[in-house]
Amino acid sequence: MKPEYKPLKELNDKTLKHKTKVKVIHKSSPQQSPNKPRYQRLLLKDDEVHILNAGIHNERSIFDSDIEKYAEALERNGEYELSNAMISAAPPQHASRPNEYSIIINARAQISPLITDATALGPQYQAFATIPRDAFNTKLIDILGVVIYVTAPKAIYTSQGIEDSVREIYLTDHSYDRQFTVSLWNDVLRTHEETLNSWPDSFNVVGVLALTGRSYKGFTLSSIMSTRIITNPEGEKADALKAWYVR
Structure with missing residues (x-):
């Protein structure tokens, strides 16, 4: 039986447990904010969002100590099963539409690759x-x-x-x-x-x-x-x- 994935558009700050299938379409280099920890931004999409509107992508960020930890766990063009990541309101400067949310990876998140061919990700x-x-x-x-x-x-x-x-x-x-x-x-x-x-x-x-x-x-x-x-x-x-x- 195929796992049931929750669409990205249904995730919000009230979502506690979830499992989604996502593809990393953009992955920035780590950045340094003035007087703040380093951060790294990625853009994700899922099958439903891609089919309904290819221009809608959820944003997710990796912060400071997690950058090295997930440097190789999340690659551009990679597809992953993502479970129980933190959901929060997207910062206004990064939101592409009202009431958009970000996925924040922390210790409770679980990441499982769905593509294991290294040549497809390189x-x-x-x-x-x-x-x-x-x-x-x-x-x-x-x-x-x-x-x-x-x-x-x-x-x-x-x-x-x-x-x-x-x-x-x-x-x-x-x-x-x-x-x-x-x-x-x-x-x-x-x-x-x-x-x-x-x-x-x-x-x-x-x-x-x-x-x-x-x-x-x-x-x-x-x-x-x-x-x-x-x-x-x-x-x-x-x-x-x-x-x-x-x-």
Whole structure:
């Protein structure tokens, strides 16, 4: 008999015991709030929400000491059975609609993976030549490339006067005969600042995960909350790219 899962839309702060089936669609890098513990945000979806409205996702956060504990237990693209996590009202700055709730993982929560194939959860690297040049394509893209150049940070102002920070990385790989541009924005840029500052010293082979197409000075791949940088990627594709660069 299949387990009965409670839909995400039915969870609220009165829910005591529950079991849900969720998929992690976004996973941010750990962030540091001023005068507060570190936190990490994820976006989850379930089958019912996905079918009814693909734009509705419940948010959940992992706080401070739990970040390392759940770093590998909850991966992007992973599907999990989640039981008895704490439910609380979503902070207004993170809520996408009124009366939205967050799932907070703590000691009482139970997490069981429904996908055990590690290759399905790991990076799905695409060669630069195969990336669709479509700024409206919502599929997240993982890339592997040789860093050619990193620009200095600069401020971009929106039409509403809001300041965004951006830094561009120019990369290449064996499939592409010119440089490819990746734009890192705001929190992702600040999280990886030390790493980016070290790159101009050498031509590093790096992985950049969870990018999306964007129209910025032409087509570029841009960071979102889930974007992560892997400074020493492993695997057959990484080894092949390193060998290609050495040659």
